[in-house]
Amino acid sequence: xxxxxxxxxxxxxxxxxxxxxxxxxxxxxxxxxxxxxxxxxxxxxxxxxxxxxxxxxxxxxxxxxxxxxxxxxxxxxxxxxxxxxxxxxxxxxxxxxxxxxxxxxxxxxxxxxxxxxxxxxxxxxxxxxxxxxxxxxxxxxxxxxxxxxxxxxxxxxxxxxxxxxxxxxxxxxxxxxxxxxxxxxxxxxxxxxxxxxxxxxxxxxxxxxxxxxxxxxxxxxxxxxxxxxxxxxxxxxxxxxxxxxxxxxxxxxxxxxxxxxxxxxxxxxxxxxxxxxxxxxxxxxxxxxxxxxx
Amino acid sequence: xxxxxxxxxxxxxxxxxxxxxxxxxxxxxxxxxxxxxxxxxxxxxxxxxxxxxxxxxxxxxxxxxxxxxxxxxxxxxxxxxxxxxxxxxxxxxxxxxxxxxxxxxxxxxxxxxxxxxxxxxxxxxxxxxxxxxxxxxxxxxxxxxxxxxxxxxxxxxxxxxxxxxxxxxxxxxxxxxxxxxxxxxxxxxxxxxxxxxxxxxxxxxxxxxxxxxxxxxxxxxxxxxxxxxxxxxxxxxxxxxxxxxxxxxxxxxxxxxxxxxxxxxxxxxxxxxxxxxxxxxxxxxxxxxxxxxxxxxxxxxxxxxxxxxxxxxxxxxxxxxxxxxxxxxxxxxxxxxxxxxxxxxxxxxxxxxxxxxxxxxxxxxxxxxxxxxxxxxxxxxx
Numbered sequence: 245x246x247x248x249x250x251x252x253x254x255x256x257x258x259x260x261x262x263x264x265x266x267x268x269x270x271x272x273x274x275x276x277x278x279x280x281x282x283x284x285x286x287x288x289x290x291x292x293x294x295x296x297x298x299x300x301x302x303x304x305x306x307x308x309x310x311x312x313x314x315x316x317x318x319x320x321x322x323x324x325x326x327x328x329x330x331x332x333x334x335x336x337x338x339x340x341x342x343x344x345x346x347x348x349x350x351x352x353x354x355x356x357x358x359x360x361x362x363x364x365x366x367x368x369x370x371x372x373x374x375x376x377x378x379x380x381x382x383x384x385x386x387x388x389x390x391x392x393x394x395x396x397x398x399x400x401x402x403x404x405x406x407x408x409x410x411x412x413x414x415x416x417x418x419x420x421x422x423x424x425x426x427x428x429x430x431x432x433x434x435x436x437x438x439x440x441x442x443x444x445x446x447x448x449x450x451x452x453x454x455x456x457x458x459x460x461x462x463x464x465x466x467x468x469x470x471x472x473x474x475x476x477x478x479x480x481x482x483x484x485x486x487x488x489x490x491x492x493x494x495x496x497x498x499x500x501x502x503x504x505x506x507x508x509x510x511x512x513x514x515x516x517x518x519x520x521x522x523x524x525x526x527x528x529x530x531x532x533x534x535x536x537x538x
Numbered sequence: 539x540x541x542x543x544x545x546x547x548x549x550x551x552x553x554x555x556x557x558x559x560x561x562x563x564x565x566x567x568x569x570x571x572x573x574x575x576x577x578x579x580x581x582x583x584x585x586x587x588x589x590x591x592x593x594x595x596x597x598x599x600x601x602x603x604x605x606x607x608x609x610x611x612x613x614x615x616x617x618x619x620x621x622x623x624x625x626x627x628x629x630x631x632x633x634x635x636x637x638x639x640x641x642x643x644x645x646x647x648x649x650x651x652x653x654x655x656x657x658x659x660x661x662x663x664x665x666x667x668x669x670x671x672x673x674x675x676x677x678x679x680x681x682x683x684x685x686x687x688x689x690x691x692x693x694x695x696x697x698x699x700x701x702x703x704x705x706x707x708x709x710x711x712x713x714x715x716x717x718x719x720x721x722x723x724x725x726x727x728x729x730x731x732x733x734x735x736x737x738x739x740x741x742x743x744x745x746x747x748x749x750x751x752x753x754x755x756x757x758x759x760x761x762x763x764x765x766x767x768x769x770x771x772x773x774x775x776x777x778x779x780x781x782x783x784x785x786x787x788x789x790x791x792x793x794x795x796x797x798x799x800x801x802x803x804x805x806x807x808x809x810x811x812x813x814x815x816x817x818x819x820x821x822x823x824x825x826x827x828x829x830x831x832x833x834x835x836x837x838x839x840x841x842x843x844x845x846x847x848x849x850x851x852x853x854x855x856x857x858x859x860x861x862x863x864x865x866x867x868x869x870x871x872x873x874x875x876x877x878x879x880x881x882x883x884x885x886x887x888x889x890x891x892x893x894x895x896x897x898x899x900x901x902x903x904x905x906x907x908x909x910x911x912x913x914x915x916x917x918x919x920x
Contacts, residue, residue: 503754
């Protein structure tokens, strides 16, 4: 029982980090109907900004995190301007943007390899990682709880932004039909920039937490984002609650498999769940059915 | 007049050739990663080898000829290493090669040095297949100066059971790593022979970074110590996550230990034990490290690589002297026959059946409160 509770907590904390990244995927997908594989790059950018602000800039964690979030958000806008907008303006086929995003992902990764080197870096111990005991039932670190809470806060913030603001309304409208939203007077280019900024910002949060947990290196983005992408697909690409629930399912599945079957079955189970979901419900758990849109 | 000129030029040519012959250097290739992730290790090795060559040349060289170092970059890629070794043998005509420091590269270059009849000495290439092929036959031109992974695994078992008195062990290893498999297999063998019990044997995959599920199992297994037969980052993350889960356990690892782990795992590193080849404060190495600092104005931070490079060069020059000529086959024979050679970090005897050092002492390092790996004890195999 103790082991079970422990693995449950491990799974929730892992799932919460996946959720921050998966939501970014879903957000972009909901508006532009393509999966932005460069998303992991924004996470790495956020991580490195935070690292250098803390190490060389002498900033405190609040300032460093703020810089990382803004930096990751802005770089997402820049990537959209440079790589996706020209394609978007020339063709309605989103497959080209998907391919461009794969290229951008490699470009971002290699920019870091060339400029700062491939070595592993650890953020200074700015976030507490002391063990915390739950009524003698399980032990987790203060960091895990903090990452869970932060994920909840940011996801709730995102929900508020989408429901309560004008741009949120525009994004929701665009997620039904971008073209029509444009015809209704929404500035589509600005809308897309905002979507990318928000997605990049969330990736930045994930980047900071992942760097603290697993150290920082240029390939960090590609490692964890595959799982986050799978989570977004399971939940239904384009659906934000779906992305969150898919992430939690995935986090729990990973930890329980590793804990009770074998750690070598972990990825087998993860991708097994993906395939079963796609067979039973191709649009994911919360995805909009394609037919409805047509 | 034309005749005089012809004779004169002939005399000059003969004289020049004679002078060149007398001073023709003995070329030694050095294979190291000089760019990429592992560049720091390779640069230290080449720097140390250059220091050694300068010292030998200052004393009059070897067999009356100066030494010349021919370093090449592997970029930690097998194909680049293979090309470099071909060039060394065919174009530069080296008589022997020192390096590289990784097992994979030495295994890749083994057939080429065998064809070219040029002996190669691996520095910290500890996989058994570096010197022995998969049929168990010794590779005639491949040697190493470090001990092997199986041997290291046995040393770790001795340390855990006899010295630290831990009789229940857990293992957390990368299922895709030959290095980890070697250490793990021989740790288990030796540990069970001694009377210890393996209570948890957990694997992870190359790209994994989260080990909390496995560590939770280890925590509940009642293990008293945990073997981490891995490389720097994986082990540092495991140590950090173990601490976060409140898993208070004695940790023993091998020569995959690296200084940067302290940056990742922080205070969780304190009290961990590492089987290694040598140590920073080794009094026998102190004069060499001091000369290194004087020449390069930098500490020899990658001290294991520095030590192995200097001592491998020493070993090679000793073999050339014994062979009496700078030719591959003769040098290989002399390397094979090495017995009780006093090096700086150890006394070297080579087993002709495996080209591995025999009965080489291991050094146990223990990480202190200041996060520095310090000499804990020297273990002589029993």
